[in-house]
Amino acid sequence: MPLIQYLSRIRFDWGAIDFLPEEIRRLGIHSPLLVSDSGIAAAGLVERLIDAAKPYRPVLYLDTVENPTEACLRECLQIWAGRGCDGIIALGGGSCLDLAKAVALVTSHDGEFASYDIQMGNSSAIGRVTPHIAIPTAAGTGAEIGRACVLKLSTGRKSAAVNLNLVADTVICDPQLTMTLPPRLTAATGIDALSHGLEAAISSSPNPPAKAIALDCVRRAGTWLLAAYENGSDKQARWEMMMAALMGGMCLQKGLGAAHAMATPLEEKGHHHGTLIGVLLPHAVRFNAASASAELGEIARLLSAGKEAEDLARWLSTLVEAVGLPTRLAELGFESGEFPRIASRSAESHLNLTNPRSAGPGDYLELLTAAL
Amino acid sequence: MPLIQYLSRIRFDWGAIDFLPEEIRRLGIHSPLLVSDSGIAAAGLVERLIDAAKPYRPVLYLDTVENPTEACLRECLQIWAGRGCDGIIALGGGSCLDLAKAVALVTSHDGEFASYDIQMGNSSAIGRVTPHIAIPTAAGTGAEIGRACVLKLSTGRKSAAVNLNLVADTVICDPQLTMTLPPRLTAATGIDALSHGLEAAISSSPNPPAKAIALDCVRRAGTWLLAAYENGSDKQARWEMMMAALMGGMCLQKGLGAAHAMATPLEEKGHHHGTLIGVLLPHAVRFNAASASAELGEIARLLSAGKEAEDLARWLSTLVEAVGLPTRLAELGFESGEFPRIASRSAESHLNLTNPRSAGPGDYLELLTAAL
Numbered sequence: 001m002p003l004i005q006y007l008s009r010i011r012f013d014w015g016a017i018d019f020l021p022e023e024i025r026r027l028g029i030h031s032p033l034l035v036s037d038s039g040i041a042a043a044g045l046v047e048r049l050i051d052a053a054k055p056y057r058p059v060l061y062l063d064t065v066e067n068p069t070e071a072c073l074r075e076c077l078q079i080w081a082g083r084g085c086d087g088i089i090a091l092g093g094g095s096c097l098d099l100a101k102a103v104a105l106v107t108s109h110d111g112e113f114a115s116y117d118i119q120m121g122n123s124s125a126i127g128r129v130t131p132h133i134a135i136p137t138a139a140g141t142g143a144e145i146g147r148a149c150v151l152k153l154s155t156g157r158k159s160a161a162v163n164l165n166l167v168a169d170t171v172i173c174d175p176q177l178t179m180t181l182p183p184r185l186t187a188a189t190g191i192d193a194l195s196h197g198l199e200a201a202i203s204s205s206p207n208p209p210a211k212a213i214a215l216d217c218v219r220r221a222g223t224w225l226l227a228a229y230e231n232g233s234d235k236q237a238r239w240e241m242m243m244a245a246l247m248g249g250m251c252l253q254k255g256l257g258a259a260h261a262m263a264t265p266l267e268e269k270g271h272h273h274g275t276l277i278g279v280l281l282p283h284a285v286r287f288n289a290a291s292a293s294a295e296l297g298e299i300a301r302l303l304s305a306g307k308e309a310e311d312l313a314r315w316l317s318t319l320v321e322a323v324g325l326p327t328r329l330a331e332l333g334f335e336s337g338e339f340p341r342i343a344s345r346s347a348e349s350h351l352n353l354t355n356p357r358s359a360g361p362g363d364y365l366e367l368l369t370a371a372l
Numbered sequence: 373m374p375l376i377q378y379l380s381r382i383r384f385d386w387g388a389i390d391f392l393p394e395e396i397r398r399l400g401i402h403s404p405l406l407v408s409d410s411g412i413a414a415a416g417l418v419e420r421l422i423d424a425a426k427p428y429r430p431v432l433y434l435d436t437v438e439n440p441t442e443a444c445l446r447e448c449l450q451i452w453a454g455r456g457c458d459g460i461i462a463l464g465g466g467s468c469l470d471l472a473k474a475v476a477l478v479t480s481h482d483g484e485f486a487s488y489d490i491q492m493g494n495s496s497a498i499g500r501v502t503p504h505i506a507i508p509t510a511a512g513t514g515a516e517i518g519r520a521c522v523l524k525l526s527t528g529r530k531s532a533a534v535n536l537n538l539v540a541d542t543v544i545c546d547p548q549l550t551m552t553l554p555p556r557l558t559a560a561t562g563i564d565a566l567s568h569g570l571e572a573a574i575s576s577s578p579n580p581p582a583k584a585i586a587l588d589c590v591r592r593a594g595t596w597l598l599a600a601y602e603n604g605s606d607k608q609a610r611w612e613m614m615m616a617a618l619m620g621g622m623c624l625q626k627g628l629g630a631a632h633a634m635a636t637p638l639e640e641k642g643h644h645h646g647t648l649i650g651v652l653l654p655h656a657v658r659f660n661a662a663s664a665s666a667e668l669g670e671i672a673r674l675l676s677a678g679k680e681a682e683d684l685a686r687w688l689s690t691l692v693e694a695v696g697l698p699t700r701l702a703e704l705g706f707e708s709g710e711f712p713r714i715a716s717r718s719a720e721s722h723l724n725l726t727n728p729r730s731a732g733p734g735d736y737l738e739l740l741t742a743a744l
Contacts, residue, residue: 009536164381208588208592208615208619209585209588209618209619209622211588212584212585212587212588212619213581213584213585215584216580216581216583216584220580243580246581247580247581247584250581
C-alpha cells in the first residue's frame with residue numbers, strides 16, 4: 001500500500017542563501033543558533049552565511065563532530081539557554097543537519113534525546129519541534145529533507161529519532177556552497193546521490209512519484225558527476241549534482257536496497273559511506289538484474305550505458321574508477337573473514353526489505369566476496 | 373528561482389478508504405463533518421465511507437453544489453456548531469474538496485471567508501486550519517492535494533483563498549471509488565489529468581522533481597485513459613488514472629500554460645473544464661512546438677505517438693475523439709465574436725506566465741479561432 005509523503009519547502013538555486021533572512025522571518029525566529037563545524041568555517045561558508053543572514057545575527061556553534069555525539073548536543077543546549085535562542089540553522093553535511101534536528105527536538109520536548117528512540121518505539125511521540133532551516137554544503141546524502149536524526153549517546157550506543165516532524169521547515173540548496181568541495185568528496189557524495197536514485201527506482205515498494213524522481217536523479221547524477229569531479233568550478237555540473245542529491249533525498253521514501261544494506265555494517269570501520277557504495281553498487285545491480293530488468297534497462301538507456309543491467313553495472317564500475325574511488329573492498333582493508341558477520345547483518349537490515357530480489361545471508365556473502 | 377514544495381500525506385491503493393479510522397484518530401478528530409453531495413451519495417459512496425469510518429460516525433452534509441457557494445458554507449457551519457464537530461472529511465470532486473477547505477479555514481480563523489481572499493492580498497494571513505481529510509471520487513483535477521479553495525460569495529463574486537495551510541492533512545486515494553464514474557466524466561476528468569502533466573512538463577518554471585512527476589503523469593494518463601473509458605471496471609486502468617490525476621496535482625506547482633489560460637474564461641458558460649481542455653490542448657501543443665520541442669518530442673516518444681510536437685498534437689486530437697469528447701469549440705456553442713474578449717483575458721491570466729512561449733491577445737485569438 002503506497003504511502004506517499006512530501007513535506008518540504010525548498011529554495012533551490014545560485015544565491016538561494018540570500019533568502020535566509022526572509023525564511024528566518026517567516027518562521028518567526030529572532031535569535032537563531034547556527035549549527036556547523038570547523039571545516040565548513042575554514043571553507044569560508046560560515047562567513048558567507050553570517051553575511052547573508054543580516055540583519056539577523058546567528059549565535060555560532062562550530063564544534064559539530066562527524067557522527068555527532070550527545071556531548072555536542074549538550075554544548076548546543078548550553079549556548080541555547082545562555083543566549084536565548086529560538087530557532088536553528090544547520091549548515092554542513094549530514095552531521096550538522098542531524099545535530100540541528102536533535103537540538104530542535106530537545107528544545108521543544110521534555111526528556112533526553114534517547115527517550116525518543118525509534119528502536120524503543122518512542123519516536124512516534126515526537127510532535128512539532130523548534131523551527132529549523134537546513135542548508136547542505138555537499139551534494140550527496142539528501143539528508144536536508146530527511147526525517148531521521150542519529151546521535152551517539154554517552155554510553156557509546158547510537159540512537160535514532162525518526163519522525164516527519166523532524167523534517168526541516170525550510171531547505172536552502174545553494175550550489176555555490178559546494179564549489180569548494182574537494183574532488184574526492186565530490187566523487188564519494190555524488191556516487192551516494194546516484195545510488196539513492198538507482199536503488200529507490202528499482203525498490204520493491206510502489207510509489208510512482210518517487211520513482212519518477214528517482215529515475216531523473218540517477219540520470220542527472222550519472223550525466224554530471226564526472227564533470228563536477230574533474231572541474232569543481234563547472235557551475236552547471238554543481239547545480240545538477242546538488243539537484244540530483246536533493247531528488248535522491250526526496251525518493252528515499254520509496255526504500256533502498258542491497259548496496260545500502262551492506263554499506264551500513266561495513267561503515268563501522270569508519271569508511272566514507274559514498275566510497276563503500278561506489279564499490280558495492282555494481283554488484284547490487286548484477287544481483288538484481290533479473291528482478292528489475294525493465295528499470296535497470298531503462299536506467300542503462302538513460303545514461304547511454306547500453307540496454308541491460310550488465311551494461312549498467314560495467315558502466316558504473318568505470319565511473320567509480322574515473323572519479324578516483326576504489327572499486328574493491330580489499331583496497332579499503334577488508335578481509336573475507338569479516339564477511340559472514342556482515343552478510344548476516346545486511347540480510348537483517350530494514351534496507352534489505354525493499355531490495356527487488358529477496359536476499360539472504362548467503363546471497364550477501366557472495367556479493368561481498370565478489371566485491372572483495 | 374525554483375521553490376519546490378511537497379506537503380502531502382497520501383494513502384493510495386485499493387481499499388485505502390479503510391485507513392480512514394486510523395487517519396481520523398491520528399489527527400485527533402472525534403466528531404468529523406462529512407462534506408459531500410447527493411450524486412456521490414446516490415452512487416453509494418457515502419454509505420461506503422460511513423462503513424469504513426467505524427467506530428467514528430461522521431455528521432453528514434450532502435448538499436454541496438457545483439461551484440460551491442457561501443450559502444453551502446453557512447449550512448456547514450450551522451451543523452458544525454450544532455453537532456460539535458472538530459474535523460472534516462471531504463468526499464467527492466473539486467466542489468466538495470473546496471467547500472471542505474473553506475470549512476476548515478472558517479472554523480479555525482476569525483472573520484468571513486472573503487477576508488482571506490488572495491486577490492485582496494489576505495491569503496497570507498491563513499495559519500493552521502482545522503484538520504481535514506480529502507478523498508477524491510474522480511481521477512482528474514488533483515485538487516485533493518491542492519492549496520486553493522474557491523467559493524461563490526453571496527454577492528455573486530468568486531473568492532479564492534490560497535495558502536499551503538489549506539492542503540489536506542491526509543489524502544486518501546482509493547481507485548475503487550472511481551469504478552462507477554460514467555464514461556463521459558472519466559474521459560473529461562482524465563484529459564484534465566493528462567493536461568496537467570503536459571502543461572507542467574513544458575512550463576517555463578524550473579522544478580526538476582515536478583517535471584519528472586509531470587512526464588510520468590502524461591505517460592500514464594495517455595496510456596490508460598482509453599482503457600478506463602472503454603471499460604470502467606478495468607481495475608488497472610482505474611488505478612493508473614487515479615495515480616495520473618494525483619501526480620498531475622503534485623506537479624501543478626511548476627505552473628501550467630496556454631490551454632489552461634484559455635479554459636478559465638471559456639468555462640464561464642458552464643462547460644466542463646476537462647471537456648474544454650480536450651479541445652484546446654492540441655492547439656496549445658502546436659503553438660508551443662518550437663519553444664518546448666525537446667519536451668514535446670519526449671512526450672510524443674513516451675506515448676509512442678511519434679517524435680515531434682505535431683505528432684503529439686495529432687495523437688491528442690485522436691484520443692479526445694476516441695473518448696467521445698468534442699474536438700471543436702463550435703460543438704460547444706462558441707462563436708468567433710466572443711473570442712477577442714476571451715483572448716484578452718487568457719493573455720492576462722497568471723496561467724499564461726509559465727507558458728513556454730510568450731503569448732499575447734493576438735496569439736490567443738489565433739489559437740481560439742483555430743480551435744473553433
